[in-house]
Amino acid sequence: MTLSAAEILGHPQFVPALRAYSTQLRGQFDQSPRLSRMLASHQRWLLSQAAFALQLEYDPLQPGSGLTTTNLREIITSNNAASRNTVLNFLDQLLSYKFVRIVGDPNRRPKRYEATEIPTRAMHQWLVTNLELLDQLDGGDRAATLMAQPELFRLIQPQIARRACLNPSWLEPPSRVALFLWTEAGGLVMDELVRRAMDLAPDGEGYNIGRIDARLMAENFMISRTHLQRLFRRAVETGCLYWPDGDRNHCILRRDFLDEYCGWQAIKFSIVDFAYERICGPVRLGKHDPRLGAVSGL
Structure with missing residues (x-):
């Protein structure tokens, strides 16, 4: 039985779980x-998953x-997530940073790539972190199952990527969310805002996330300070953030924006939950998948 988006959103522990999730992503x-910096926009997220x-x-x-x-x-151009040149540049960057390598004869066409150890480990950890959040909501054992049988990863992740790249509601974030997620390193900034959203402001309109030091944040995330300041200005203009009475020590993340x-x-x-259940549901029932070894004990 999978959790629907509505069930996840309506769960009383979802916001605290998402806050913990954002903290884990920061780690x-x-x-x-x-x-992380390379993949911290929605477009790059889609490219990396695909x-x-x-x-x-x-x-x-x-x-x-x-x-x-x-x-x-x-995959990517069929849903207008990126242009042909963006795909080429993405793979070239991964290759130059040694996050992928060419497999086999480099002169053969088409060239085939595979991820190196660091991104492989990161993608596996990303999936574990997502499953841990779901487990917090219903007391499941998804993360423990994956860690006990890590070969499940190679079946679950493609299910997630294929479905994410076909879901229009995920492909196109709400406009205020897109303000962050379609920009350079916007995912890192959003995670930082969410993980700080601990206490409701006195007016009940949002969460006090403390002082925003654009210089330090830009330095930490390896982005332009000018770019970050411009992003925050637009976030204020569109009602994502505000400073009560001009107090720069207490930035407020608006409640309705966090809800979006x-x-x-x-x-x-x-x-993620649907993909997990599609693969691990049959495994729990003892059905054999030839792409896995023995499934006994799960």
């Missing part, structure tokens, strides 16, 4: 800042399968 950023799925779906008996420029372009963000994130978590 993962600290482990690999360059990789790319990883293609790698995991590689079948040596099917010529042309796996992570290639052509295959990634077909939670609603959008709930869509992603419902996709």
